[in-house]
Amino acid sequence: MLTVQIVLFDGFDLMDAIAPYEVFHAATMHAENVLRVELVTAEGPRTVISGTNGLKLEASSRLDPKRMGIIVVPGASGDVEGDGPDSIPAILDRAMNTKLTPMIREALDHKDIVVATVCGGSLLLAMGGLMEGRHAVTHRLGMDLLGATGAIPVPARVVDDGNLVTGGGVTSGLDVALYLVERELGPRIAHEIEQLFEYERRGTVWKETGIAPSTHKSLTNNKQSTVMNQTAVSSVMLQNEKTETSVFDGNWDTTIVTPVGKLEVKLYITTSFNVIQGTAIQGDETIRFLNPVCHDNKLTWSLPITKPMRLNLKFEVTVDGDQMSGFAKAGLLPASKLSGRRIN
Numbered sequence: 001m002l003t004v005q006i007v008l009f010d011g012f013d014l015m016d017a018i019a020p021y022e023v024f025h026a027a028t029m030h031a032e033n034v035l036r037v038e039l040v041t042a043e044g045p046r047t048v049i050s051g052t053n054g055l056k057l058e059a060s061s062r063l064d065p066k067r068m069g070i071i072v073v074p075g076a077s078g079d080v081e082g083d084g085p086d087s088i089p090a091i092l093d094r095a096m097n098t099k100l101t102p103m104i105r106e107a108l109d110h111k112d113i114v115v116a117t118v119c120g121g122s123l124l125l126a127m128g129g130l131m132e133g134r135h136a137v138t139h140r141l142g143m144d145l146l147g148a149t150g151a152i153p154v155p156a157r158v159v160d161d162g163n164l165v166t167g168g169g170v171t172s173g174l175d176v177a178l179y180l181v182e183r184e185l186g187p188r189i190a191h192e193i194e195q196l197f198e199y200e201r202r203g204t205v206w207k208e209t210g211i212a213p214s215t216h217k218s219l220t221n222n223k224q225s226t227v228m229n230q231t232a233v234s235s236v237m238l239q240n241e242k243t244e245t246s247v248f249d250g251n252w253d254t255t256i257v258t259p260v261g262k263l264e265v266k267l268y269i270t271t272s273f274n275v276i277q278g279t280a281i282q283g284d285e286t287i288r289f290l291n292p293v294c295h296d297n298k299l300t301w302s303l304p305i306t307k308p309m310r311l312n313l314k315f316e317v318t319v320d321g322d323q324m325s326g327f328a329k330a331g332l333l334p335a336s337k338l339s340g341r342r343i344n
Contacts, residue, residue, distance in 0.1 A: 002184060003069035004037040008059050009100060011051040011091035016074030016118040019173030024070075026193045027181050034185065040064075042100040051077030051091060063100070065107040070180055073104065074173070075120025075139070083258075092124045101128035108163065116165040116180060118173040126151050129310040135161040135208060137168035148312040148330040150304075157203030175201045246271045247319045248299045254340030256328055267324075267340065269299075303328075 004024045006017050017039070024037040041048060044062040049055075063071070076091035084090065104125060107113045117125060122138035123145060125131050132150035137143075137159045147153045158175050159166045160183075167176035178201050182190035194200055252267040266281040278289035280303055292301040300316045315338070317326030322342040327335040 001033065002035045003067050004035065004072065005040045005063055005067070005069065006037065006072045007063055007074070007100065008039055008041050008048040008050075008057060009095040009098070010049050011076045011078060011086075011095070012048065012074045013077040013119060013170065014050045014052040014055055014057075015170050016077075016121065016173050017050075017057070017072070019171065020072050020116075020118065020177035023174060023177035023181060023193060023197075026196055027185060027189055030189045030192050031185055042098050042103055051086075063103050065103040065113070066110065068110075068112050070114045070116060070184070071104070071107055072173075072177075073100075073115065073117045073121035073124060075118060075122075075124065075170075080141070088120060092120060092127060095124055096128045100124075101130065104128070105130055111163055114163050114165060114180065114184075116167070116176050118167045118176055119170050122146060122151070122166045122168075123149075127310065129306065131164070132310065134164055135159050135206070136164065136166040137206075138166065139169055145311075145330055149310050150312070154206050156206035157201075158205045160205050160207045172202075174199060175203065179205055246276060246294060246299075247297075248276065248294065248317075248324075250342040251344050252324055252340045253343055254324060254338055256336050256338050258328075258336040298326075 006021055008017060021037060021039070024035065028035050028037065038061060039057060039059045040061050040063040041059040042063055046059055047056050048059055050057065065071075076088045076095070078091045079087040104115060107115055108130060115125075117136075119139045120142060122131065122136050123142050126136070126146055126149035129149070133152065135152045135154050136146060137154050137156055138146050143153045143155065157168060157172055158179050165176060165180060167173060174197075178190050178193060181193060248269045249271055250269060252269070254265050254267055256263040256265060263282060267278060268281070269276065269278040276292045276294050276299065278292055278301060280287050280289070282305065285306065287303055287305065289301040289303060292299065298316055298318055300314070302312060302314050304312045311330045313328045313330050315326060315328050317324050317338060324338070324340040324342070326338045328338055329335045
């Protein structure tokens with residue numbers, strides 16, 4: 001029997017979970033003893049409070065990451081702006097830091113288990129480092145953040161990356177579930193459910209198969225040329241500096257205030273042959289600056305981090321004496337304030 005496990009966590013988006021539940025439940029009416037759908041959590045049976053006005057649902061069992069079938073992960077419902085405890089990034093972060101992340105990682109290791117996400121569910125997995133190098137989609141407001149985690153964003157309604165199927169936007173739960181019913185049980189049952197719901201799926205399901213559009217190559221080449229040109233411009237800008245040191249040189253103790261807590265990061269910045277280089281140390285992780293550029297008394301660089309979540313952060317800082325200030329940003333996440341002091 002094919003089992004569909006719909007995962008709930010505190011703050012989940014109600015429609016993300018209920019829309020797929022209704023589709024799969026309807027499928028059981030046309031495929032008796034073939035499919036079963038249930039609500040689960042990483043902790044086991046419990047009452048789960050949604051982020052939609054605190055409405056509660058009862059989860060009947062614990063998520064089983066080894067059970068053949070489909071696992072559906074919804075997104076969060078909360079504040080779109082700000083970085084408070086009820087913001088969507090904060091809710092997703094709390095869910096990520098539970099047993100759910102290692103459970104989904106285990107499920108993704110089984111090719112006969114399909115993990116499906118709806119809307120911000122993609123971000124929940126991506127923030128836990130589970131989608132690096134995988135094609136995926138999420139709500140349009142989160143596409144930049146999705147790319148910042150190392151996933152490959154595809155602006156489609158539904159993206160099929162093998163045993164990972166993702167949907168963008170809140171109502172995409174209908175499209176994801178109907179597509180999976182067709183993929184796993186056949187088009188006739190999917191068609192019956194569409195007739196019952198009086199709903200037709202939106203958009204084309206994107207897969208990395210078939211003939212690539214003719215514009216793909218030229219766009220890729222243009223993108224590569226743009227990156228090469230930007231790198232060349234940055235190199236020229238740095239080599240045009242008149243001094244062999246910069247006001248940014250030194251060892252810095254910095255603090256980054258993020259929506260999920262404060263990060264203590266040590267920065268080591270040097271100028272050699274008029275080229276600025278830098279290294280960041282957070283805990284036991286040491287990372288070199290990517291594409292550092294000094295321009296108009298501002299230093300910018302990128303930094304791929306893995307803690308507290310996997311992100312590619314973009315930094316911009318200024319220096320006043322021995323004090324550093326600026327921000328770090330990834331996608332739609334609010335800019336995180338950075339402050340620091342030179343220690344030598």
